Amino acid sequence: MGLTKQYLRYVPSGTFNVIASPDCNSTHVTLNGISGRYIAVGACEHVIIWDMRLGEKAQVIPGENVMVSQIAASPTGNHMAVGYVDGNINVFELINNEIVCVFAGHKSAVTCLQYDEQGHRIVSGSKDTEVILWDVVSETGIARFSGHKGVITSVLFINGRNCIISSSKDTFIKFWDIETKHCFKTLGGHQMEVWSAVLLKEERYLVTGSMDQELRVWKLNWTDKIKEEDKITHQLEIVKLEDTDNTEDTSVLQCHQVGTLIRGGKGRVVGLVTDPGQSILACFGTDSLLELFAFCSDEEAKVRMHKRIKKQRKKLSKQKESGEVDPEAIDVSEICTLSDEVRRLSSVKLAAKIKSSCLLMGTSGELRVGVTLASNTVELHSLNLAEGNEVRCLKQITQPGHQREPRCVAISSDNLAVLSASADSVKIWNRSSQACVHTVGVAGARPTCAAFAPGDRHALVGCADGALLLLDAAAALVLESVPAHTAAVAAVSLTPDLRGCYTGGGDKTVKFWQFELIPDTTSDSKAKVLSVLHTRTLQLEEAVTAARVAPDGRLVAVALLDCTVRLFFLDTFKFYLSLYGHKLPVHCLDFSYDSTIIATGSDDRNVKIWGVDFGDCHKSIFAHNDSVTALQFVPGTHYFFTASRDGRVKQWDADTYDNIITLNMERALSLRKTKNENECILRRSRRPRWIHEREEHFDTLDDQDYVTRFRRTKSTVLFILESIEDK
CATH class of the missing domain: 2.130.10.10 (YVTN repeat-like/Quinoprotein amine dehydrogenase)
Known part of the structure; x- marks a missing residue:
């Protein structure tokens, strides 16, 4: 056996500074029989349940090395389904955080999840354009629905009809029969991508959001008296209904667009959410405005209709007396319109862009609105529908x-x-x-x-x-x-x-x-x-981009905007050496512990290792695929770390010029080494993090199995070193 050299391996040890990941939704959960107090959000690989009364973490559902993309709470409140960017879905027991079952069927990130009303089935949509129905009880897949050409944006259960609705970026909305596992209707009334869809008012109305300012409202009419043989005939029928369609639809489902709701927000629709009772609709786009709509009950809609008719007839009567209209044009249609069914509630203007929202209606008519913002914030708002007051903020979680x-x-x-x-x-x-x-x-x-x-x-x-x-x-x-x-x-x-x-x-x-x-001038004490x-x-002649004093205190190295690194004697500031060779400015540099080696990282994606004695370049390494933003030597060694905007942190041996280990992240911008040689901190461009120590040994330097992978989060990461053998 040949000579071996031991290196220490870094594995993640934890995550912090994460309140809510912007790429995951949020949902109300019930803990200890209490509703309206807890909100679950995705946080890197974990799911955090926040106590919105105390502003603290009530529970953390741990994950592994894959980012959370979607979460859904079961109607019973016992389970939490978590979808990941690798396509897997884990179902957790909320009492003890144990995994009940794992569903692996998607090839890419899960984009939407929903339970049925009993909590026995889950339907999921993904970026792979597939919709899959899962059985939580038997822990198996029931059916895979293929037909969309774009990313699935929403999946909905029609519990009363044993059907599934799916919307996609291919501009279509499809209705699937669970028994026959086929699509029996397709809506093509959108000219652009459908970004979200929800069911309202006892699953009688379907509201969809697209790229424009309108929310389209569709009314679902089911024909129960259709013959069995006709049902089989129309299961694969694709029907495209417009406002101008006059053709009689003989399928089991008739969908008619009854109107539109005009949004006040800017940009496309990002999300549509509703409360479990399907009476309140919340809509948000790419800005910070959350709009709320209430779908009235049948009795309230009739009252609103009669008031509208009475008002219109009174107006027409006045116009008739003044001779402005035809005397026969006094008739007003006594048909309930969308304006009678829907009323606009108070909107919520927030401090940052909205990333997700969740609604919960209380027994006393209080609406709880949970919101996660792009500013790493979770907020809980309240609106009393009976009193009609403005929305008031109950709690903001910003401190962590x-x-x-x-x-x-x-x-x-x-x-x-x-x-x-x-x-x-x-x-x-x-x-x-x-x-x-x-x-x-x-x-x-x-x-x-x-x-x-x-x-x-x-x-x-x-x-x-x-x-x-x-x-x-x-x-x-x-x-x-x-x-x-x-x-x-x-x-x-x-x-x-x-x-x-x-x-x-x-x-x-x-x-x-x-x-x-x-002396402290701000107080009367004698303290200093x-x-x-x-x-x-x-x-200097150019702007300074980085500076470092050698550990022995003899030299100071200064990186300038002209792509060079100048070395000066610290005591006299006399010029010593000029290190040139980078094609773009150097933004990070560091000396080794013995002040014999200096390493520089540049925007040209290269790392150069120089000798301090003569200024000769020992090695030029094409280290990253993007700008090198941070460089730090490990104390007492000639090993150093580099971080880059390409999302990778790499450790190098300055003597053998080997890449010891690679850690995948997202736009690492800052790196710090602790005094303890077994730890370091890395600051990523999205959010901060923490991790468990493992005792695995690896024999090959290029084996990527040990590489810890992360997705985009604003985080700071602490790594714990472990021994590995490298041949």
């Missing part, structure tokens, strides 16, 4: 996560805290529990880089406006805002002696600062607070 994309992360020296910064706030997280400890509001500052100060009580945050913020992490306060640069701060870090820090900015300077204690004092400035 950023509302904007996190731009940078930092780790404390004791590995107990993690700092993340976004355009709206800076958050301090407990590394072990992944809970948000403190939140510091920095609205408008737009942080770009961050670092903990010595002692981990304070933090330094560089901003896009050139300011350097000094934060008190324990008190969650901004102690001081120092105008460090006249352009964006590109880098901030501590000097090796921990007595100061340095910053690099777009104003073509690298500035060095010294920590000092000054931490501040920074500007000591020296390194003037």
